[in-house]
Amino acid sequence: MMDLVADTSRRALRLLSLLATARCWSLEELAARLEVSKRTVRRDIETLRSLDYPVTTVHGPARGYRLGSGHTMPPLQLDDEQALAITVALQTAPSSVFGLGEDAERALDTIKRVMPARLRAAMESLNLTSLQNYWEFPATPxxxxxxxxxxxxxxxxxxxxxxxxxxxxxxxxxxxxxxxxxxxxxxxxxxxxxxxxxxxxxxxxxxxxxxxxxxxxxxxxxxxxxxxxxxxxxxxxxxxxxxSHDRGDTPATWPCTGTARLNLPAETVARWAPGGSVVEPLTPGHCRLTIGAWSWAGVAGILATFDTDLDQVTPPALKEACRRLVDRWQAVSKDQ
Structure with missing residues (x-):
């Protein structure tokens, strides 16, 4: 019996968190999200109404349910997914915004203290270590x-x-x-x-x-x-x-940085070039790409991913890396 009550309470909390998003939910959507029948959803909605939550019924083409105005949400009524989202967000936010490290840590600690034991344990188990890989080009926070x-x-x-x-x-x-x-x-x-x-x-x-x-x-x-x-x-x-090719970007710091003119529009190259690269429009169908990598072969390999003709390759070390790659690919094609 206690398990049934607990399941009902968790489901009602989940329903309340969905309705609190200020959008209109159809009965079918709510049933799918909660993984219960539509009849159960109707019963849970009546439960919320009996607790003075103004769950309103929306009629017309966009029929469904939403939480009306004037309600007071209990503090930190979070479901498992929301608790997980907050935990991840607070641990990763300092990587893109200055000065949030200590504040984010304090906020996470405060939230944990008022969480139910089950959610607090789930949040504490997610202690993240964020590592940057070589292909990430984050800006200064x-x-x-x-x-x-x-x-x-x-x-x-x-x-x-x-x-x-x-x-x-x-x-x-x-x-x-x-x-x-x-x-x-x-x-x-x-x-x-x-x-x-x-x-x-x-x-x-x-x-x-x-x-x-x-x-x-x-x-x-x-x-x-x-x-x-x-x-x-x-x-x-x-x-x-x-x-947009002109975003104010500058080349990332790499051991090797080269440029080439590509037979592609600037907006196409800007869409697929990795962060830390710079695209300069030359004509409607041509642009210059400045890109870096840990080796000249790496720069040449990135240029090859655009699968187009290119020229005006600089510096000479990048040209030589392109020649070496041609020799290697020819050897691969001959290997039967």
């Missing part, structure tokens, strides 16, 4: 205040004034070759990709959309100037970021 400022501007649709910084974080002075004046932008999206934070914004100076590395921007104090939403070209923020 973002300052947490900068991330909050950018996120607030995106949320409230407030114009930002920004300066572009050098890769080392310093700002060029007027008269320097790389100096650019302060720009006014409309920030629309924050994106993290390949260990880097990007800000997708409409540049009011250029009257065009831009993707900028957040760690390469100096943000001025908030302007408070509201802007109306704009439609992103193509409507897909992920594709827009990944196919």
């Amino acid at each position: 973002i300052d947490s205040d900068q991330l909050k400022s950018a996120g607030t501007a995106v949320r409230h649709r407030h114009v930002l004034r920004v300066d572009t910084t050098r890769p080392d974080g310093t700002r060029p002075a007027p008269g320097d070759d790389d100096f650019t004046p302060t720009r006014r932008i409309e920030p629309h999206h924050l994106v993290i990709w390949a260990g880097r934070w990007y800000l997708v914004a409409y540049d009011l100076t250029d009257a065009d959309w831009r993707v900028r590395r957040l760690d390469r921007l100096h943000l001025h104090p908030p302007t408070g100037i509201w802007f109306p939403p704009r439609d992103l070209p193509g409507g897909d923020v992920a594709r827009f970021v990944m196919t």
Whole structure:
């Protein structure tokens, strides 16, 4: 009997966590998520209503259930999957944001202290050790205040004034070759990709959309100037970021770095080139790729993955590595 009560309580908690996501759930979706019958879901919904949770029934084409406004959620009503997600997120967040190490550790410890014993044991068993492999190209972690400022501007649709910084974080002075004046932008999206934070914004100076590395921007104090939403070209923020060749990226530090002209559009190469590479458009059908690796053969191998004609290969050591690879592949093709 106790097991039945415990199962019902866990299922009700899981149902409550689903309804709290502010979306409308169909009866079929809830039954599938909870792995019970629709009749059981209806009974659990009535149980929540008897506990004063305003579970409302949505009629019409999008019929289903959602949690109404004005409810008060009990503290930390988490199911197993949510507890796991929090544990992983808090242990990996410091790798991309400065200053979160100690705060994330304290937050995780606080959450564990108020968790039921079963969930606390599951969280404590997931003690992660994060290792970087050779093909990861994470940027320097973002300052947490900068991330909050950018996120607030995106949320409230407030114009930002920004300066572009050098890769080392310093700002060029007027008269320097790389100096650019302060720009006014409309920030629309924050994106993290390949260990880097990007800000997708409409540049009011250029009257065009831009993707900028957040760690390469100096943000001025908030302007408070509201802007109306704009439609992103193509409507897909992920594709827009990944196919944008001009994101403010610079080559990662490698023992060997080379360049070549590829017979492919810049947006195609930008989509598939690994992080830490730089794509420069030359013509609508050609671009220059700068890429690094631990050996010249590694650089040549990456260039070969694009399966296209290439020329203007530099430096000479990279050309020689290409010749050696040709000899090796020819030997493979002759080996019957």
